[in-house]
Amino acid sequence: MAPGNNLDMSSLHQLKPSKKSKKDRKRVGRGDGSGNGTYSGRGSKGQKQRGSVPFLFEGGQLPLIKRLPHMRGFTNIFRVESTPVNVEVLERFRSGSEVTVENLVAVGAVRKKNARIKILGSGKLTKKLSVVAHAFSKHAQQKIEDAGGTVTVIGAAESSESAEAELTK
Numbered sequence: 001m002a003p004g005n006n007l008d009m010s011s012l013h014q015l016k017p018s019k020k021s022k023k024d025r026k027r028v029g030r031g032d033g034s035g036n037g038t039y040s041g042r043g044s045k046g047q048k049q050r051g052s053v054p055f056l057f058e059g060g061q062l063p064l065i066k067r068l069p070h071m072r073g074f075t076n077i078f079r080v081e082s083t084p085v086n087v088e089v090l091e092r093f094r095s096g097s098e099v100t101v102e103n104l105v106a107v108g109a110v111r112k113k114n115a116r117i118k119i120l121g122s123g124k125l126t127k128k129l130s131v132v133a134h135a136f137s138k139h140a141q142q143k144i145e146d147a148g149g150t151v152t153v154i155g156a157a158e159s160s161e162s163a164e165a166e167l168t169k
Helices: 009-014 087-092 101-107 138-146 156-168
Strands: 083-086 117-120 130-133 150-153
Touching: 083 087, 087 101, 087 117, 087 138, 117 130, 117 138, 138 150
Parallel strands: 083 117, 130 150
Antiparallel strands: none
16 A cells, blocks of 8 residues: 555445535426425516627627728739838848849848748948849949949749740730
8 A cells, every 4th residue: 555545445336426516407497396496596577587688789789890990902913912021131242243132141141031022222231242133223233333233023024935935925
């Protein structure tokens, strides 16, 4: 027998639940003789006697859920999300180098390799760089070209070629 354990294996069949732990539930509405008939402990008349009150019911007042505005606007399924990268981030690269999506991920400016990148014009750029990205703001493009660099838009040449091919058909 384990220390501190007062149970004897020979007396396990004599175990009983403690008093009041197995109390029967109150059965109501079974006649006046039971002591819980007639009103079944609910009192007389009124909403609380007749049934349950709906969740969030406010007693005839216009409910909060109806007072709040419902779904404004719409979701544009054609929206294209871009990861912004400012021109000041491009200062991390050596002069004359090519800045691509992979390079920006390596530097830590962008988290995902397959991210769509837009170069924005905040900050100063003094180095000559050739930048390859999906989109450029006007100011960013101007700053890169003023510093002697070049701008290449990913996907721009392919889309114009495919548009020309469709026109010739």
